[in-house]
Amino acid sequence: MPAMQGTLLLAVDSELPSIVKGPLKREDFVRYGTSSGDRHPMHVDDAAAQQAGMSGVFAQGMLLMGYLAQMLASSVSQKAVKMFKVRFLNVAWPGEILHYRGRIVGMQPTKDGTLFEVELSVNNSAGEKKLAGWATFSSA
Numbered sequence: 001m002p003a004m005q006g007t008l009l010l011a012v013d014s015e016l017p018s019i020v021k022g023p024l025k026r027e028d029f030v031r032y033g034t035s036s037g038d039r040h041p042m043h044v045d046d047a048a049a050q051q052a053g054m055s056g057v058f059a060q061g062m063l064l065m066g067y068l069a070q071m072l073a074s075s076v077s078q079k080a081v082k083m084f085k086v087r088f089l090n091v092a093w094p095g096e097i098l099h100y101r102g103r104i105v106g107m108q109p110t111k112d113g114t115l116f117e118v119e120l121s122v123n124n125s126a127g128e129k130k131l132a133g134w135a136t137f138s139s140a
Helices: 026-036 046-051 061-073
Strands: 003-005 008-010 019-021 081-088 098-110 113-124 129-138
Touching: 019 061, 026 061, 061 081, 061 098, 061 113, 061 129, 098 129
Parallel strands: none
Antiparallel strands: 003 008, 019 098, 081 129, 098 113, 113 129
16 A cells, blocks of 8 residues: 655655766766775776776766665655665766666565665666665655
């Protein structure tokens, strides 16, 4: 049976409010690397990235994952999230615009309420999938 969380309809096939990030900038990678401690040169120095076989600098996967968590947390209380995981599929490049989406794919009653299963995705504007993700959250 569908439920509501604020203005969000909680039912199978309901979409979470999406967000868009970008265009990604090299400065985003520098700022994230500085704040997270991920100062790997491939994310900020073209020569280092090229030496590793890439065409140039690219986003940290955890930066994209953080944006995905931000999208989830904008719809669901952090306390309600029971599981959050991702699979990194393709790198994100400077200039790309990324679309973050989530869809409820399952509901299971629990003794305390309902556990919702969510599929998450991050795609660029051309439709290339960057991350696949999964989350569960409770209505209790």
